[in-house]
Amino acid sequence: MARILAVVNQKGGVGKTTTSVNLAAGLALAGRRVLLVDLDPQGNATMGSGVDKRSLARTVYHVLLGLGDVAGIRTRSETGQYDLLPANRELAGAEVELVELPSREARLREALARVEAQYDFVLIDCPPSLSLLTINGLVAAQAVLIPMQCEYYALEGLTDLVGTIKRVRAHLNPGLEIAGLLRTMYDPRNTLSLQVSQQLETHFGGKVYRTIVPRNVRLAEAPSYGAPAVIWDRSSKGAQAYVALAEEVLAREATDEQGQRAGART
Numbered sequence: 001m002a003r004i005l006a007v008v009n010q011k012g013g014v015g016k017t018t019t020s021v022n023l024a025a026g027l028a029l030a031g032r033r034v035l036l037v038d039l040d041p042q043g044n045a046t047m048g049s050g051v052d053k054r055s056l057a058r059t060v061y062h063v064l065l066g067l068g069d070v071a072g073i074r075t076r077s078e079t080g081q082y083d084l085l086p087a088n089r090e091l092a093g094a095e096v097e098l099v100e101l102p103s104r105e106a107r108l109r110e111a112l113a114r115v116e117a118q119y120d121f122v123l124i125d126c127p128p129s130l131s132l133l134t135i136n137g138l139v140a141a142q143a144v145l146i147p148m149q150c151e152y153y154a155l156e157g158l159t160d161l162v163g164t165i166k167r168v169r170a171h172l173n174p175g176l177e178i179a180g181l182l183r184t185m186y187d188p189r190n191t192l193s194l195q196v197s198q199q200l201e202t203h204f205g206g207k208v209y210r211t212i213v214p215r216n217v218r219l220a221e222a223p224s225y226g227a228p229a230v231i232w233d234r235s236s237k238g239a240q241a242y243v244a245l246a247e248e249v250l251a252r253e254a255t256d257e258q259g260q261r262a263g264a265r266t
């Protein structure tokens with residue numbers, strides 16, 4: 001079965017989409033079968049994967065509303081070599097329309113269950129809010145990957161996010177874990193970054209990925225070429241960080257599986 005990770009932070013512009021797209025491509029480069037779900041009406045993950053969001057007749061919106069299957073709506077990122085369940089502005093309407101529907105928080109989970117066996121990883125790029133869309137991401141996922149910038153208010157935002165994760169765990173998805181916290185757009189010359197980074201390690205210990213994504217203009221440029229930076233300029237510092245992140249994610253999965261097998265034996 002696939003490992004399903006939601007990429008979540010209600011704070012805008014912290015690197016969720018950059019992480020989703022480049023981790024998807026990094027895992028695909030490592031030979032894994034990947035589905036990237038764009039769960040944001042901005043459609044940035046769709047564009048960054050080289051798929052024109054304006055040309056799509058059907059998207060994740062139709063999946064959530066039960067108007068189509070993932071298998072019929074997913075498309076391929078030719079640049080990234082992964083499958084993509086795309087999104088565009090139409091998804092903004094789902095927020096309101098879902099409220100009326102049964103099991104409104106679990107619609108993505110139910111839809112993904114039918115294709116999950118075809119993938120090693122499903123990554124869900126969530127919008128910058130703790131809305132019903134993000135809740136669908138959290139209910140569908142086994143674990144949450146939290147990209148964050150090391151700035152003063154970052155830790156405060158994290159408290160809200162951890163609260164939401166706890167509520168989802170209590171009511172909707174008991175198995176939900178934090179996969180890891182990822183430091184993004186990191187500038188080591190900034191003293192505050194260093195301090196916040198150290199605080200993160202103190203509070204979250206082993207949950208903080210060792211890989212740190214530096215501020216790197218190639219990561220910001222790649223989307224305009226419709227390709228993940230990991231493919232478009234693999235030698236750049238930013239791309240190398242995401243290749244390292246993919247390796248770290250794979251290594252953690254391997255350790256977790258070993259742990260689970262050992263646990264099952266005892």
Ligand SMILES: Nc1ncnc2c1ncn2[C@@H]1O[C@H](COP(=O)(O)OP(=O)(O)OP(=O)(O)O)[C@@H](O)[C@H]1O
Nearest residue numbers: 012013014015016017018128185214215216219220
């Ligand atoms: N490490 C980085 N170095 C430089 N620029 C970056 C880096 N990571 C992301 N960016 C740029 O910063 C902006 C925000 O990144 P991104 O879109 O990934 O964040 P997001 O959390 O998905 O935003 P939103 O909350 O709007 O969905 C983008 O223009 C992106 O290209």
Ligand SMILES: [Mg+2]
Nearest residue numbers: 016017040044
């Ligand atoms: Mg985004």
